[in-house]
Amino acid sequence: MLLAAFLISFLFIRTSARLMRSPKVPWWPGSVTTESGLHIHHLVWGIVLILLSGFLGFALAPRSPWSEILAGAFGVGAGLTLDEFALWVRLEDVYWSQQGRSSLDAVVVAALIGGLVVLGLAPFGTSDAAAGESIAVAVGIDLLFVVLAIIKGKPLLGMIGLFIPPVALVAALGQVALPRRQP
Numbered sequence: 001m002l003l004a005a006f007l008i009s010f011l012f013i014r015t016s017a018r019l020m021r022s023p024k025v026p027w028w029p030g031s032v033t034t035e036s037g038l039h040i041h042h043l044v045w046g047i048v049l050i051l052l053s054g055f056l057g058f059a060l061a062p063r064s065p066w067s068e069i070l071a072g073a074f075g076v077g078a079g080l081t082l083d084e085f086a087l088w089v090r091l092e093d094v095y096w097s098q099q100g101r102s103s104l105d106a107v108v109v110a111a112l113i114g115g116l117v118v119l120g121l122a123p124f125g126t127s128d129a130a131a132g133e134s135i136a137v138a139v140g141i142d143l144l145f146v147v148l149a150i151i152k153g154k155p156l157l158g159m160i161g162l163f164i165p166p167v168a169l170v171a172a173l174g175q176v177a178l179p180r181r182q183p
Contacts, residue, residue: 049077
């Protein structure tokens, strides 16, 4: 439910943002702007939904169908929020610029992680309690490689490395292609 709501809300808000800019669709509702002219980005509504549904989900631990409803609300909030991921990072509205592409990258990474979890490939899962210490060491080493891969500019490979540790190892230890300086 969470993953489906996440993907649907992302697709809806990205389409909505595109339609708002199109002169061919003047009937499409615009963005939320206060009387003083302050534009309220949709990530604000996403953060509110994530907080509200997360707090209610943890505090109430509801049964079905409420747990599914809260999961859907969390997914919608995540979709709205990650659609403006570039705004978080740059602290300026780069939605339609090349830097805004990082929002799409963030959504792809989140969808991949969500998809892997839905498929049952949760990272580091085990049922053997006696192997706890060795698992903790392996997880620590893998997280180190994941962080190194992300720092080296390979966030997608780093996130995949959470689930498939050799990917994080290769991404972290592999060469980074730096742009050449032109004279």
